[in-house]
Amino acid sequence: QVHLEQSGAEVKKPGASVKVSCKAVGYTFNDYYLQWVRQAPGQGLEWMGWINPNTGSTNYAQRFQGRVSMTTDTSITTAYMELSRMTHDDTAMYFCARGLLGSNGWYYFDFWGQGTLVTVSS
Amino acid sequence: EILMTQSPATLSVSLGESATLSCRASLSVSTSLAWYQQKPGQAPRLLIFDASTRATGVAARFSGSGSGTEFTLTIRSLQSEDFAVYYCQQYHYWPLTFGGGTKVGIK
Numbered sequence: 001q002v003h004l005e006q007s008g009a010e011v012k013k014p015g016a017s018v019k020v021s022c023k024a025v026g027y028t029f030n031d032y033y034l035q036w037v038r039q040a041p042g043q044g045l046e047w048m049g050w051i052n053p054n055t056g057s058t059n060y061a062q063r064f065q066g067r068v069s070m071t072t073d074t075s076i077t078t079a080y081m082e083l084s085r086m087t088h089d090d091t092a093m094y095f096c097a098r099g100l101l102g103s104n105g106w107y108y109f110d111f112w113g114q115g116t117l118v119t120v121s122s
Numbered sequence: 123e124i125l126m127t128q129s130p131a132t133l134s135v136s137l138g139e140s141a142t143l144s145c146r147a148s149l150s151v152s153t154s155l156a157w158y159q160q161k162p163g164q165a166p167r168l169l170i171f172d173a174s175t176r177a178t179g180v181a182a183r184f185s186g187s188g189s190g191t192e193f194t195l196t197i198r199s200l201q202s203e204d205f206a207v208y209y210c211q212q213y214h215y216w217p218l219t220f221g222g223g224t225k226v227g228i229k
Contacts, residue, residue, distance in 0.1 A: 035218075045158075045166065045209055047218040061217045095165055103172050105154030105214040110177065112165035 002026040004096050004113035011119045017084040020116045022096030029077040030054040033099040035109055036070060036081045038092040050099055050107065051079060086120045093117050124148055124212050128221035134229040135200050143195040143224045145210035150190045154214035157186055157195045160223075161206045169208075170195065197226070 007021040022034065036048040049060035051070040058070050069082045079096055093115040099107035125148040135141045145155065153173035158166035168177040170186035173193060183198040197204055205228055210221040 044222045045211070045220040047220070059216065097165075100171070102154045102156075102213050104152050105212075106216055106218060108156035108168065108171045108211060108213050109158075109166070110168050110171075112167070115165055 002098065002111045004098065004111055006094075006096060006113040006116045009117040009119070011121060012086055014087055014120055014122055016086055016120075017082060018086065018118050019080055019082040020094050020096075020118070022079045022081070022113050024077045024079065024098070027098075029072075029074060033101075033107060034070075034072065034079040035097045035099045035107060036068075037095045037097055037109070039095070039115075040089075040092045043092075048081070048094075053079065083118075086118075088120050091118065091120045123217055124151060124215050124219050126210055126212055126219050126221035128208075128210060128224050130224060131222070132225045132227060134227050136229045137202065138199050139229075141197045141200055141204075141226055143197075143208055143226070145188075145193040145195070145221050147191045147193075147212055149215070151212040151214035153189045154212055155186070155188070155193050156211045156213065157184075158209045158211065159204075159206045160209065166209060200226070202228075 003025050005023045030053050033050045035050045051058045053072040072079045095115050096113040097109035098111045127146045129144045155173045157170040160166040174186045185196045207223045207225045209223045
């Protein structure tokens, strides 16, 4: 049974960093890219980037370049997303998701974590 | 960046009726299009990928169609559990982008 279990809610001050974890079980961790998607309160979904657990290579959405870092620890099948220099606009639910390669393109997401609420508040 | 536009923003449907949701891409994305369902307080759930292939475990009343820039998600005979927000996502181009969502509510 594929399951992605994320770490708990966080409250951070502006300018701080947050590191969210995503523990994967039920499949071969190295075989699937791990994606991160966020959702501001009452808003839509925004893709942040992906990591290849097998090689550690990453691909970040341009708007997060320089502020986001995605890593994995394959020994414990866990992925991490760290976002730095946060502002109030970074208040959102952050999801990890397993990526599947489409037949004619990049990745869609078949399994999702439950989400981690990150609140940026002074 | 590919802009995904969903319409309508909200849709009111009676139980047992059908619903048709639209998604338009600003550039052709071939059939690299997925649909997700999201209920309040939950993560999105994959319904359709490659524009028309139902994900494992998804009810047959959900169907997807389209290619290029115009896509449709049809829900036949709506059940109470189908009232939710639906998002489309293109994955033909990087960065991956989502539509703004269509909220399907009870009439």
